[in-house]
Amino acid sequence: MNIDFNRRLSIAPMLDCTDRHERYFLRLISKHVLLYSEMVVTHALLHAKPEMFLGHEEFEYPAVLQLGGSNPADLAKCSKMVEAAGFQEVNLNCGCPSDRVQSGSFGACLMKDKNLVADCFKAMQDAVSIPVSIKCRIGVDEFDSWDFFRDFVGTIADAGCKYFIIHARKAWLKGLSPKENREVPPLHYEFVHKLKAEMPQLNIAINGGIRSMDQVLAHLNGDPTSAGTGVALDGVMVGREPYENPWFLHDADQRVFGDCHSPLDGESSIPKTxxxxxxxxxxxxxxxxxxxxxxxxxxxxxxxxxxxxxxxxxxxxxxxxxxxxxxxxxxxxxxxxxxxxxxxxxxxx
Missing domain, CATH: 1.20.120 (Four Helix Bundle (Hemerythrin (Met), subunit A))
Structure with a gap:
């Protein structure tokens, strides 16, 4: 289903969290926030019952399904399935650091092969009419310089990608658990804002450590006191906060999207409870x-x-x-x- 949607605020894909029921529940609180699925591995989607991974309600829209994989042909096939199921966008995971994901040669380890990621993106985008986006980190292992990060994004952008969601930490593939990878590597928000300054034609969203709506707005507005730069970003992705405290989103429609109407009340502006x-x-x-x-x-x-x-x-x-x-x-x-x-x-x- 083709619908207009805004990327200013999105909910991060989280394993065992952002299933169809979570998405339905959060949509009752905010009608504009962009919702993501859990990561779906291409092998599973191609060899199991698709409904297990693609099932959802139209009420969840706008919604994005995230794929994990590194085979361009398989990613293209799965992207077609995602589009046929009705999702508004398909996303490629280039940021997950878990051992299981690494063993499948996808996730954050893909950042070490920018040309393969570019090939994967192109195969996906050529297969569908909906947007294809990339979620990545600012670096991986010892590859954590600004030049490495800029070159990675630039290569994928040259392949035609316009939409990037960037976790402002690097990933350590050995020695840290997925939970530690969300907390131990330091945040470098300035990398993401600098990227937007150098590549203003791209739609850039930031992810990582954002726990308040004031922080969300600071990144969207380019507030130098909170974001470290005066460059405004196109979007913010939040993860743990709305899962642990769903009411975090109760004023998102008004504060982030400028809409006072509740998803429960149609045109009414009565505050939801x-x-x-x-x-x-x-x-x-x-x-x-x-x-x-x-x-x-x-x-x-x-x-x-x-x-x-x-x-x-x-x-x-x-x-x-x-x-x-x-x-x-x-x-x-x-x-x-x-x-x-x-x-x-x-x-x-």
Whole structure:
């Protein structure tokens, strides 16, 4: 489905996090944020049931599916499947540092072979009419200079790529876990802003360590006090914060996209509430549970909705302990309703 969308704010692809249910839930909070799938490995997509990886609701749009792979022909085939499924964009992962990904010769290790990445991109873009984007780091292992980073992006851009999402850390492929790779290598936001200054024709989004909406706006506005430069970026990608605290997104439509209307209220500008979001999620939960989705999968994405508020711990505890035996409550939707009763009324305001 061809729809217009804005890249100013997106949710990072995260394994075991950004599945179709998480995307549906977050869309109830923000109608403009760009949502990403978990990374889908080309081999799995080509040799398993595609619906396992491509299934989704149109309500999730705009949405991007991220592919992991290094074979141009396989990536082209998978990109066609992604487009046919209805996603608005397909993304190539050149930033994941996990051992499993390295063993498949894709992810962050691809940054060591810029020409292969260019070939992969071209094969993907030639196969589809939707945009193809690249998500990468600012470097990998000992290849962490500005010249290396600029040359990598420049090579892919010369192949026709316009859209880059850049995690402003380098990746260490040996000695650090994926979690440590999100925290230990220092952030160099200045690399990303400098890239935009030197290549203004590219659409550049930044990722890494961004935990507040003020930080998001600083990067979008080129605020030198927060971003280290006066160059504005085209987009910001956030990951852990909205997963651990989904309400992080509650004012994103207004502050980032200039839209005061709730995705739940159509043209109404009445502020949405956590309660309204949960009540809108319940019919979806009932439908998915009836179709065989485990309750544990359906409730885990709402654990952090009341983060920092009275009753949040009890809410999370009841959901995590009750989900494996949700049928005893009449299903996960009823479990959620009972958990909502444990939250202080002030948390719903």
């Amino acid at each position: 956590r309660k309204a979001v949960l009540e809108a999620y319940l019919p979806y939960v009932e439908k998915q549970f009836a179709e065989g989705c485990p309750a544990t999968i359906l409730v885990k994405h709402i654990y952090g909705l009341f983060a920092g508020l009275p009753g949040a711990r009890k809410f999370r505890q009841m959901l995590s302990e009750g989900a494996p035996r949700a049928k005893n409550y009449g299903g996960p939707a009823e479990l959620i309703r009972k958990a909502m009763e444990l939250v202080d009324e002030t948390a719903y305001i």
